Amino acid sequence: MIYEGKQKIWSDYQKEIPDDHYYYVRSCIRQTFFPASEAALLNITRNILGRDVFENEHHTTCGGIAYHSDTIPQETIMTIVARQFALMKKHGYENYVCSCITSFGIYIEILETWRNFPELEAKIADNLKKTCNLEFAKPKFVVHTSDLIYKLREEIAAKAKYKLVNVKTGQPLRVVEHIGCHYAKMFPSKGVGGAEYPYVLAGMIESWGGEIVDYPERRHCCGFGFRQYFIKANRGYSLSNTHKKFESMEPYEPDFIITNCPGCAYFMDRWQYVIAESQGKTYGENGHGIPVLTYEEVAGLVLGFNPWDLGLQTHQVYVEPLLDKLGIPYEPAKKFLGAKGQDIGCPALPSCLKV
């Protein structure tokens, strides 16, 4: 294919990401399992790169997990979402950035449904007035926080203290990128690179010195499945899908995995532990797992943050082998200390997965 043709096709898969001034909403799962990632996101965008990312306490869950577990009607989640958008407007913003991939898919889908069915949009505006006495509004731009970091990736690279390079070999680290399904599978035009060639994480990795690994099941779901995870009787569905991905990526020997969905990061970390403990199978080097990082954690490491400030101590697949490859110093004795340096014990060790 001629170069110009390729460029034209690629341009269809780009999205406009505003440079500044966002109303920020959090993620239920990221807050629970990766709260330090959200803290890092705000630190990087606000304090290091000088952007205006506003948060206030009044936003809530978008209800996405309740909706995709089929416990609430569509009209309910639409009205909760309308409330979130109304809070954005109330505080003078028109750019909306969310931390959760499930939420991102929900927002995009709802805006599209309102566009297709104006009478439904009018009903939701009325619901909002009746329940919250808030003025209905829609954002000019909806982006995911990974879009924002993608947008700022070169500014982060310019301030980087470390590159995604193996300090012992000088070679780029080999990275698997995993995109949460609801980022672009439903509305490919709303994600950087679409569903087929998502570039939101690959772009970060390339800018920060790493190398992306392709593998057959790259686009397969991590297996969250909402009801398929929350109910213990269904949990084999979730485990089996992660297992399928790891079996597929194993021959490519990635140094780590980066994800933009907090659920995926949790599942790909924890199911490695379960596979190791139940089957004796490990996917990393010398009996270790493959570390699974959020993009905020990777950005933070590149910028020289203390790994324990980034919450890397709360990963079940221990990250020390990766830190060694990156040449990032860390203090093992401080890994599990409390905020004031107090001793709060440490996790028991897995019996098979090497730490």
Next chain:
Amino acid sequence: MGKLYDTLMKDYRLREGLNACINCGTCTAVCPAAEFYRYDPRRIVDIVQSGDDEKIEELLKGDTIWYCGECMSCLTRCPRKNAPGLVIMALRSLSIDLGYFIESEKGRQQYLLSRDICGNVLNYGYCVYPRKFDYKSHPEAGKVWEWEEQHLEEVYERLGANLEGSGPGALRKIPDEDLAQLKKIFDLTGATKRMETVREAGRRKAEELGLTEEEFSAMLYEQSSPRHLNRK
């Protein structure tokens, strides 16, 4: 076309998710659920499209509509831009509204999902909340979560969260006036009614099986028949 079909077609998700399926089976080929469960989204869409109420009722009372993980991988690959995942969501909603969900092993799990997730939304303002995510029920969360659970306040403080604190921040206490608005939204838009439908159907089912609520909940959480699985 039958009455159930007509009701389904009022659901916006079906109006957006079904545009003359050609039955190519691409959705089934890419479906994470179809590999794990005895599940064929192509067949489900075909049944809905047929408008045959008898077969639709069978779906609404059976296990198969509960196998989907709502990842929406099907939508990406469908050559006609259908969304079997959205069709499933509409079927599940109707199954719950009609009380049919309680007839199947997988469907009646809604009793727990509704109680726990909607409970989190209304009580805390979060779908997932660390104080309601215990290691005992989630051993897969690992030794590290066991430790976090034992030292929740200290760990979250170390990680820069604002657990149950005032003002903004991760895991902050959502102000009461905001929780009250969520409750009003639930009441007006049918979520409270759906919760009551599910709770009442579950209560009756437990009684029919001669189980206490606790025993019924444990059964729903743990029990899975091997007949669901797509293996020999």
